[in-house]
């Protein structure tokens with residue numbers, strides 16, 4: 001079997017409500033869907049988050065396509081090495097989402113050839129459903145509380161709040177309001193996206209601790225592992241690495257520095273599903289549980305990642321999703337993905353186990369052509385962070 005072409009479709013799928021965070025806002029998800037064509041008629045599906053931008057991702061796919069045409073899609077290790085070395089893709093954070101989509105499509109083809117769902121190829125299921133968090137968009141505390149109740153009503157058990165506001169009282173009011181709405185029991189995770197100094201993080205998280213925080217995500221710069229290690233020993237809740245752990249080499253450095261209690265791993269940022277599994281395994285050996293980070297994904301990437309998560313015992317925390325935002329999808333059989341009690345069940349068909357809804361694909365390709373770019377980093381970005 002040989003790869004004959006890689007076709008991509010850039011889509012813009014609407015959110016129910018705007019995603020608002022410290023660095024900007026977006027009203028829809030821009031992402032790139034790929035179809036890998038083969039000489040035997042089997043088509044593999046993949047998806048790349050629009051990071052760092054749609055244009056960069058499209059160019060990574062365009063530039064990678066001549067390197068994979070003529071290759072056997074079942075030879076995934078060879079293809080991944082070729083793309084990461086011969087493709088001159090040493091700018092990993094920029095190129096990996098595109099490379100990861102190509103690798104994802106190869107796995108879809110392997111599953112279809114074998115007649116097995118992806119989870120079987122990654123070792124078989126250790127869990128039948130995969131749990132995700134509910135992302136609360138930044139806003140007025142009362143509105144965030146209402147959103148939290150909506151998520152609770154849908155059965156989600158973990159709620160994610162962006163913190164690191166210039167005024168700490170804003171963070172406190174938001175977290176207090178959400179905790180009051182949720183009551184005891186549901187988990188609240190906070191993410192400062194590197195906003196604080198070490199002293200600032202100690203002060204802020206010390207005050208937030210009364211609201212029973214599950215994890216404190218990337219409170220300080222991800223490049224400063226010694227400060228993360230210092231913080232980890234002093235925080236009243238576990239420290240979650242994210243910006244510091246995009247790739248396996250970075251995860252290894254986090255482990256060596258003792259810089260986190262829990263580690264985010266991400267196939268998009270690390271160039272493939274096999275690397276997602278390897279990252280989870282690497283952290284497991286170090287005694288650190290993981291969760292899957294998301295840059296925003298539709299059903300293709302969500303289910304592809306879910307197969308890998310379901311195959312690894314080390315995913316012990318709810319992974320990231322855009323369940324609270326996405327109003328629709330481009331896969332057959334559903335609008336927004338069918339979360340039940342905050343969990344997705346794995347598709348059972350071969351490969352990723354989904355097919356494209358062609359009408360929606362065309363509709364959202366047209367929406368992308370008509371839309372203004374919806375970057376997660378917006379015009380209201382402020383370079384002034386609450387360091388102290």
Ligand SMILES: [Mg+2]
Nearest residue numbers: 191217218242
């Ligand atoms: Mg984060």
